[in-house]
Amino acid sequence: MLASIPFPDISPVLFALNIPQWHFTIGGTDFSLGGFELAIRWYALAYILGILVAGWLMRLAIRRPNLWPEDKAAFSEKNLDDLITWLIIGIIVGGRLGYVLFYKPLYYLEDPIAALRIYDGGMSFHGGFLGVVMAGILFCRKYQIPMLRAADVMAVSAPAGLLFGRLANFINAELWGRETTLPWGVVFPGYEAQTCSDAVMGLCARHPSQLYEALGEGLILSVALLHLLFRTKALRRTGLLTGLFISGYGLTRFLVEMVRQPDAHFQTLQNPIGYALQLGSWGLTMGQMLSLPMLIVGFWLMAKACKT
Structure with missing residues (x-):
C-alpha cells in the first residue's frame, strides 16, 4: 500500500x-457596473503579510542603533516608508519580468500582451530578487545611503515573505516535486500532478517541494538571520547578513531543485528531468543555474565581511 499524505482540503481562495x-x-444611455466576484487568495495574502512583516522587522532594527556600525542606523523610519513602496514595485515588476525572460521567453514573444496578465500566474523569485536589488540601488542613491548597510537589514526581513509565499504555493497545489515513495509524499490534485510513470494503486505521491523551501529558505534562514x-x-x-541570505537561498533552492518537478516546457523525451543545461546524462535546471551566481556572490560577501 502506498504510504503518502492526502492533500488537505484547503481552497486557494x-x-x-x-x-x-x-x-x-x-x-439616455444605459450603463452597468459590478456583477463580478472579488476573490482574495492565499497567495495575495502571502505577499501582503511578507511586506508587513518585512517592514516591521526593519523598523525594529532601525530603532536599535546600537546594532549598527558607529551606533547609527543606515536610514530613518521616514525613509523606510519610501523604501517599502520601492520594494513592492521591484518585487512585482522584477518577479513578472523574470518569469517571462527566464522561463517562457518564446511564449511571451509570440504574445507580448500576455506578459501583462499577472493574474494568470507566473512569478520568478530570481526576477523578484533582481527587482528588489534595483529598487534598493535607486533608493540608496536617492537618499545617499550606503547600499550594503541597507541591504543587510533588508536581507533579514526577506525570509518571512519566502515562508508565506511557499506555504501559499502548497495551498495552491503548484510547484510540486517529482514523484516519490517516501512516506511524506503528498498526493496533489489535478491531472498533471497525478501523471506519474510509477503510480501505485492509481495514486501519484510527490515531494512537497514547496514545504522543503518554506522550511529551508523561509523558517531556518529567518531564524539564523534574526539571531545574528x-x-x-x-x-x-x-555585508555579512546579505551574503548569508543570498547564499542560504541559493543553496536551499539548488538542493530542492533535485526533487522539484521542472516546468513542462523544459521537458522532452530526450530530457525527462527538464534540464535547462544538459551535458549527457548530467545537467542543471533553470533554478539551479540561477542559484549558482547567488551562491558565489553570497560566499564572497560573507568572506569579505569576516575579514573586516
Whole structure:
C-alpha cells in the first residue's frame, strides 16, 4: 500500500465577495457596473503579510542603533516608508519580468500582451530578487545611503515573505516535486500532478517541494538571520547578513531543485528531468543555474565581511 499524505482540503481562495451589478442611465444611455466576484487568495495574502512583516522587522532594527556600525542606523523610519513602496514595485515588476525572460521567453514573444496578465500566474523569485536589488540601488542613491548597510537589514526581513509565499504555493497545489515513495509524499490534485510513470494503486505521491523551501529558505534562514541580527554584532560586519541570505537561498533552492518537478516546457523525451543545461546524462535546471551566481556572490560577501 502506498504510504503518502492526502492533500488537505484547503481552497486557494481565502474568501470571495460577490459584487452586485448596478444599472443606471445617464443622458439616455444605459450603463452597468459590478456583477463580478472579488476573490482574495492565499497567495495575495502571502505577499501582503511578507511586506508587513518585512517592514516591521526593519523598523525594529532601525530603532536599535546600537546594532549598527558607529551606533547609527543606515536610514530613518521616514525613509523606510519610501523604501517599502520601492520594494513592492521591484518585487512585482522584477518577479513578472523574470518569469517571462527566464522561463517562457518564446511564449511571451509570440504574445507580448500576455506578459501583462499577472493574474494568470507566473512569478520568478530570481526576477523578484533582481527587482528588489534595483529598487534598493535607486533608493540608496536617492537618499545617499550606503547600499550594503541597507541591504543587510533588508536581507533579514526577506525570509518571512519566502515562508508565506511557499506555504501559499502548497495551498495552491503548484510547484510540486517529482514523484516519490517516501512516506511524506503528498498526493496533489489535478491531472498533471497525478501523471506519474510509477503510480501505485492509481495514486501519484510527490515531494512537497514547496514545504522543503518554506522550511529551508523561509523558517531556518529567518531564524539564523534574526539571531545574528539581534543577538550578535553581525550588523556591524557590513555585508555579512546579505551574503548569508543570498547564499542560504541559493543553496536551499539548488538542493530542492533535485526533487522539484521542472516546468513542462523544459521537458522532452530526450530530457525527462527538464534540464535547462544538459551535458549527457548530467545537467542543471533553470533554478539551479540561477542559484549558482547567488551562491558565489553570497560566499564572497560573507568572506569579505569576516575579514573586516
